[in-house]
Amino acid sequence: MIGCHPWLGLRAVFITVLIAMGIPAVAQNKPGGVVSIGGSVTEIIYALGAADRLVARDTTSRFPSGAENLPDVGYMRALSPEGVLSVNPSMIIAEEGAGPPETIAVLEGADIPFFIVAQQYSSDGIAKKIVAVGEAIGEPARALALAKQIAIKLEQAIAASRRHAGAPKRVLFVLSTQGGRILASGTGTSAAAMIEMSGAQNAVTAFEGYKPMTDEAVIAAAPDVILMMERDGEHDSAADDLVELPAVASTPAGVNRAVIRMDGLYLLGFGPRTADAITDLRTALYGS
Numbered sequence: 110m111i112g113c114h115p116w117l118g119l120r121a122v123f124i125t126v127l128i129a130m131g132i133p134a135v136a137q138n139k140p141g142g143v144v145s146i147g148g149s150v151t152e153i154i155y156a157l158g159a160a161d162r163l164v165a166r167d168t169t170s171r172f173p174s175g176a177e178n179l180p181d182v183g184y185m186r187a188l189s190p191e192g193v194l195s196v197n198p199s200m201i202i203a204e205e206g207a208g209p210p211e212t213i214a215v216l217e218g219a220d221i222p223f224f225i226v227a228q229q230y231s232s233d234g235i236a237k238k239i240v241a242v243g244e245a246i247g248e249p250a251r252a253l254a255l256a257k258q259i260a261i262k263l264e265q266a267i268a269a270s271r272r273h274a275g276a277p278k279r280v281l282f283v284l285s286t287q288g289g290r291i292l293a294s295g296t297g298t299s300a301a302a303m304i305e306m307s308g309a310q311n312a313v314t315a316f317e318g319y320k321p322m323t324d325e326a327v328i329a330a331a332p333d334v335i336l337m338m339e340r341d342g343e344h345d346s347a348a349d350d351l352v353e354l355p356a357v358a359s360t361p362a363g364v365n366r367a368v369i370r371m372d373g374l375y376l377l378g379f380g381p382r383t384a385d386a387i388t389d390l391r392t393a394l395y396g397s
Contacts, residue, residue: 139247140200140222144193146185147204149380150226151176153242154202156381157251165196167207169374172382190215202245204228228379230302232263235379255381262384270308270391278394279312280304281332281362284319286351291322299377304336307390324356332362334394338373369393 144165145151151170154163165180167188182192185207193201193212198221205228207213217223224245226238236256243252282300284292294300295316304311312332313322322330335351348368357363369390376386391397 142199144182144196144198144201145170146207148374149378150202150204150242152380153239156255157243157248159246159248164198188212202242230299230379235383236260259381266384266387267306270306273308273395277308277310278333280309280334280336281312281330282336289354291327292319293322294319299379303376306387307394309394327356328359332360334367334369335362337370339370
């Protein structure tokens, strides 16, 4: 179940999680020379007031704007050991899912502290992520304070979504439409979690993860709204092309040309800005 949990006692829970992840629960010396891999990790480091410790970031780390001034070591899922190690880091912190596995194996074998931060698509998971990053960079107290603040914002945003009157809208998250074939979100994804947190219903529950859908499956899903990531340079063409696909055109979303586009890192990052993303998605869906 997606939602917030009582804050009382979370620190003990987080420390248990950190030990299981191999991240020491005792605060380290405050390191410099940190490479951040994953947009949410970078945002957390900035939010903890530790941006001056960063020497590089990955391609997905585009917020805050100052992050783009840092050297770019590559896309988090297609890293090379040479690219990451070229900036001579003293520590590497990466979101779960960074890769490929052979690169991660090399980095873990290097004589550099290397931390993988678990990615959980929930309010509790965001708080744990903040604490994990804070412990790694020697800012446990700031991290606990930030996690508590973010947890309260998330609880408020989700509660506002649950108070929305009326039946929840059915939302189809479309990751891509290459070759006219829709690649969409099923269950267990960041997109599915955000849809639920915003007070809507994921239109696809027949499979887990992101998979191609047949025309028949799209029609059967009958989405009221299609949710897409906004990419640079696409403007409105991608949305226009999507609603004109025969399978989509016959759905309620296609008939009403109901397409919502949001920045993918903002929408799916599960970091400090997630409460705002929930509110923005809810507003786009329901107008309030």
